């Protein structure tokens with residue numbers, strides 16, 4: 001009889017501990033997501049380029065969804081150099097044309113086909129660290145103006161992982177961003 005009580009007590013006790021651990025884990029997960037939001041929105045200002053504008057305001061229905069697939073974008077001409085022009089931007093402020101070609105801010109939402117839905121945390125961290133497309137050093141280097149070198153590349157693992165955790169929680173938006181174009185207007 002005593003033994004039974006003892007087993008029962010232990011079962012209750014372990015369940016309690018388990019529930020507390022789960023709550024603690026959930027809390028730390030949401031702390032990580034909160035920190036990620038803070039880093040993405042307030043510190044990294046990722047939306048400055050990755051959320052397209054409609055007029056003067058960011059189009060929040062396209063939050064972090066990149067340059068809209070069919071939106072117009074400018075093309076740099078070498079003759080502009082003499083006039084002191086080095087970079088042109090699309091009205092969305094999400095596409096940029098420079099002497100080497102044109103870049104389009106990527107879709108950072110978790111959409112599976114057009115966003116980061118199929119990416120892993122490691123791919124994201126390595127991209128921000130190395131500045132190579134999808135974090136693979138065999139791939140091309142990402143082109144300006146995203147501030148990777150001397151900026152995002154110096155963020156610590158914990159912060160980069162928090163940004164990733166947050167990006168996983170935002171609304172997926174289907175938007176096929178075009179690939180970067182070289183000077184001839186063709187994909188790299």
Ligand code: HEC
Nearest residue numbers: 044045046048049103104105106133134142143145146180
């Ligand atoms: C000044 C503009 C700008 C800012 C700010 C910016 N980005 Fe980007 N980002 C770009 C452009 C442009 C590209 C596409 C570059 C290319 O194709 O070479 C890009 C591409 C990416 C990619 C895709 C890389 C790949 O492998 O294809 C990721 C991921 C990314 N940015 C994350 C972020 C995050 C996270 C932040 C904020 C911490 C951020 N960016 C801030 C302009 C910006």
